[in-house]
Amino acid sequence: MNVNEDNLEKCRKDLEKERAFAGRLLDSVPTPMSITTLDGKIISANSRCEDFFGRSNEELGEVLLEDLYEESDEVREAFEEAKRTGFSTCEATLIDGKRAILNFSPIRDEDGSIINVIGTAQEIALERRLLFRNLPIPASLMTPEGMRIDANLACENYFKRGKEEYIGAKLEELYVREDIPKIREALEDCKRTGFASCEAMVVKGDGTKAPVIMNLTAIKDRKGDVINIIATAQDISELSELKEREEELKKEEEFAESLFKSLPISATLYTPEGDRKDVNLAREKVFGRTGEDLLTIRPEEIYREEDVAKVEESVEVCKETGFSSCEVTAIRGDGTEFPIIINRTPIKDEEGNLLGYIGTATDISELKEKERELADEKAFNDHVIDRIGEGLIIGDDRGKIVRINPAAERIIGYKADESLGINTLKHPAMTDEGKEILEDMWMRVLSGETVHSVDMPFVRKSGEKITVSATQSEIKDAEGNVIAGAFLLRDVTETKRATSEISRVLDAASNENYTEKVDLTGITGDLKVMAEDVNETMGDINTLVEEIKNSEKVLSKIIEENPVPMAIVNEDLDVLDVNETYLDLTGYSRGDMVSKNLRKDFKVVETVEGVNIKEAMERGGRAKGMNVVDTPNGRLTFIVGALPYEDISTNEKRVLMTYTDITELKEKEKEIEKEKAYTTDLLSSMPDPLCVVDMDGIRVDSNPALERITGLSREELIGKPSNLVLVEEDRPKAKKLLKKTIEEGFVTNFELTIRSKERKRIPVLADTTVRRDEDGKPIGVTLNFRDITELKEKEAQIIENSKYLQREAEKIKEAMKKASEGYISVRLKKEQEDAMGEIADNINLLLENLGR
Incomplete structure (x- = not known):
């Protein structure tokens, strides 16, 4: 066997392994699944698909896909659509009468070309389908991946889209774009926890929008695997509409227990006597309690004490009227409180006999928060409107005044109660000319133009004629409809008169007449200041002109x-x-x-x-x-x-x-330069270390001797605190030295220890003198250091010699005592290298004479 045959055999084995793995993978899928050729012929099916169709793999391979269903044309059409768009779904009835939801998607090779089509079939129980189809709330059925595969009538009606259009629509076509991430996150939460909810804005088929609460509940098989997700959309535009939806839901006669459990709305079933009978999963999740707890717990433990009577009263109202609703504060299992709306309706059979009651609890925490935010925003807006300096008049879509702020009251002279409810054009402050201007402004605003700073005449209640600068704009609702108009006005009567006077004077100035003055009568505030400045400027110009002439x-x-x-x-x-x-x-x-x-x-x-x-x-x-x-x-x-x-x-x-x-x-500069050179030479030639510091202790000058003793360069010394060259324990002493020098004028023989760059300790004596300016004011200190290392060493030697002499003196005393008793020779230790040797010889000589 050559190399090519070896490779070919290896490829065959690898291919068989891949097919075996693909077969095992296909067979492990919990949903009936098959793989077809591009013309619809089944080439592989898992065991669940064989059970579903009641045919073996070989038998399924002998027929085309559409031949298995009564609606062969619809199935073929969905099959072809999947190849075109990447996914399609449809409902069809098997030859044996089963009803199923079919999903198709293409399989592509590495180049992106379609090589096969994969299909799944999910059986729909007739009773479940009827129940789902007739649910009174908008509901849709999705795959775990979020693909919509079915929708009920309520969903079609609410979204104003046909079933096929709804199922085939992109998520971005059904909801506003900014809500898409929130919906996808809720879908993932539902698959993890079994339930999820979020608020979103629906986009209906006719383009209108509405807010809804989306509730998602996972439907699982016997093994606990998520096989579908049921989603409901609850309109919260008006709470009354939400109650009607809930009431319709409660009136469903054949409400199955399994569907009740999977409902994404928190619900409880009651007996005709009002006893709790059952709760659903959403109820457990919302209240954070087990179903058993919710059925046996006392009302005082799940509602605020003051709300218990309200809850009990709602039960009686429901019995009497067929419906009740109340808002209360509920208590979760962890003790946290949250607001809910409880709705109750009776469940009756076809003859009207009472079977029990159903109650729902809707968490309205977000709605309450929005109400608070809206109230805060309104209070803030009212505060701003009432305090702005410009007048504001708001008229509704019929032109009637609905709001007027204090500034507008002051401008037109009419109180709010004298203006509210009056048509803007019929207001007594409006002149005929003003009406024409206002009508023209409003027409320009409606055409999309921004209209501002238009002068128009008004008549105050006192009869005084004024001129106002007006700005007008439209107010729209969320849908963009014009619902009101805002009229902003500012009294410019005084401004007009002042600017007219100022223009008159400036015109005169342009004709080289600088003697004219602004008449200040009736002009106040900033305008008066401006007019006075103009008069002063005219006077200055006139004076300057006269001066220029000479x-x-x-x-x-x-x-x-x-x-x-x-x-x-x-x-x-x-x-x-x-x-x-x-x-x-x-x-x-x-x-x-x-x-x-x-x-x-x-x-x-x-x-x-x-x-x-x-x-x-x-x-x-x-x-x-x-x-x-x-x-x-x-x-x-x-x-x-x-x-x-x-x-x-x-x-x-x-x-x-x-x-x-x-x-x-x-x-003087030359003399200073000479003096500076002399000083520099003097400092350089001084054998003792010296530095000059300012009042803050910062070195401003030093000599080479200080550089030699510290091992630091001039650049490392200048500009640094003077005490940094000292050992750590002497730095506080250095500060006291500078202070004492500035107070007393000089200090001498102040002992310090310098630390060199190599960390060597050098004892020094410091002499300091205060530096003063020409006025005698202190400007710094000059420090002169004397190295006393040798002196310290001699001092130590003297101390040592002194101790030695004391010891020898004791020996002499002892010898003198014994000398009186006879001839004694006292021998003292001689150290020829030491200066004390001579003293010892003299003492021995003295003792010898005494002995004789």
């Missing part, structure tokens, strides 16, 4: 009397005039300056910073620079300023030159 004289006077040296030159830099201050400073005479050219006739020794007068004249800006010049009074340093301007009388370009003498300042 500008040349004024400028000459300013220049002449100015203490700053000044000169006026033309655009060629010819000197036209200079003031006395300039002449006194330089020693020039007026004849030496006037008519001379700045650039040609005067020598500039050094241009520190050039003055570009030409560029300043071109851009109309200032120019500044610094020059050193020789004058009759000596060499002077000036900061030169140039300000171009235009002579009003001749329209010729001029430049005002200013000369600020900084000769002495420059000399």
Whole structure:
């Protein structure tokens, strides 16, 4: 066998394994399922499919799919639709009379091409179907994946769609888009827990919308697997409509126990005597209690104490009238409370005999919350409307005034009770001209135009004629229907008069008449301030005009009397005039300056910073620079300023030159630089470490000796707190040292320990002196450190020697005592390396003499 034959044999075996696995997978599906060719011939079916049709796999393979049903054309049509759209469903009757729901979907290969069609068949019990079909609430049957496979008449009527249209519609076509994630989540919850509920907005076949509560209940087989999901849609547009739906549900005579248990509405069955008989799963879930608890528990344990009498009364009302409803607060098993509406209706047979009662409990927590939110929103809106500064009048769709705020009352002079219920156009404050304007505004609003700030006349109750600026807009309901109109008005009578007066004065100004003034009579508030500003501006302009007429004289006077040296030159830099201050400073005479050219006739020794007068004249800006010049009074340093301007009388370009003498300042700068260099050299040459700190203890300067002793560079020292170079335990002492220095002026021999970069401890004595500015105010402290490491070592040696001497003295005393008794030689320890050796020799010599 060659390699190709080996591969072929392996492929055959793999294919047989895949087919065997597919067969086992198909057979494990709890629903009758078959796989067909593209022309509808069955090629494989699971065991449940064989049981359902009563035929073996071989027998099923001999017929086409549609031949198994009475409605062969409808089945074929659904089969072809699945190949076109990806899914289809239909109902059909088997030859043996069984009724089934068929679902088809295509099987595709890796390239997306359809290679087979898979079909399922779900038998519908006739009694169950009739019961489901005639349920009084909109209900639909879905696969566990959420595919709709059936719908009852109530569902078709409510959604205003035929059964086929409803089943085939996308979820987005039946509900608003933003509710789709919520519905899918509820579907998954239902499969996990057996029940789920959510609120959604339905989109009906005619395009209208309505809010519903969707209740989903899982239907399981004997093994506990979810085989279907039943969904109901309960309209909550009006609670009365919800009660009618519930009443219709309760009147169903042949309400099966299994269907009752799976109803997604919390329900309880009662005997004719009013005793609880049964509860459904939804009831258990809503109340968080077991069915047994709900049947035996006392009313006081599931309802608030004050609501028990109301619940019992509703039972009697139901017996007497055939229906009752009440709103109470219920108590869950965990003790939490929630609001519900209880509805009760009798269950009767065809002859009208009482069989019992059915009661439902609808959780209205969300509705209550919405009521509270609506009430809060209304209170907030009322608060805003009553406090806005502009008048607001709201008229209904017939034009009658239904709301008027306090600002509108003040503007038109009529109280709310004098205006409410009156047609807007017939209101006594409305003039004939105003009516025409208002009608035109409303027609423009209805055409979609935004209409605002339209002036219109009104007559106050006092008879005073006013002008208001009006804005009008429409108010629509949720469906977009116009239900009212909002009329916003602002009294602009005073504004109109003020703006008219101001315009009159400004018109006069445009004709070069600056003597006119705004008449302030009757003008108040911000408008009066504005009018006064206009009058003040007109006065200033008039004064300025007079001053401009004499500008040349004024400028000459300013220049002449100015203490700053000044000169006026033309655009060629010819000197036209200079003031006395300039002449006194330089020693020039007026004849030496006037008519001379700045650039040609005067020598500039050094241009520190050039003055570009030409560029300043071109851009109309200032120019500044610094020059050193020789004058009759000596060499002077000036900061030169140039300000171009235009002579009003001749329209010729001029430049005002200013000369600020900084000769002495420059000399002082040189002296300061020399002093600074000297100080720097002095600091660098000092053998002891030194640093300078500011009032906050931050180093601003240091010398190389401090860098050597700490091992830190100047960059690491400057700008850092001075105490950071000290050991941790000395830092509080350093703060006290700075404070004491600032208070007393200086401190000497203050002992501290420096910690070097290598963490070496260096004992020092610090001398400090306060630094002061020219006014004597403290600005910092100078610290000088002396390294006393050697001193500390000598001190330790002296202490050690002192102890040694004390010990030797004791020995001498003992020797002296024994010497009195005879010749004794006292030998003391000699340490030739130590300075004490000589002392020991002297003591021995002394003792020898005493012995003799």
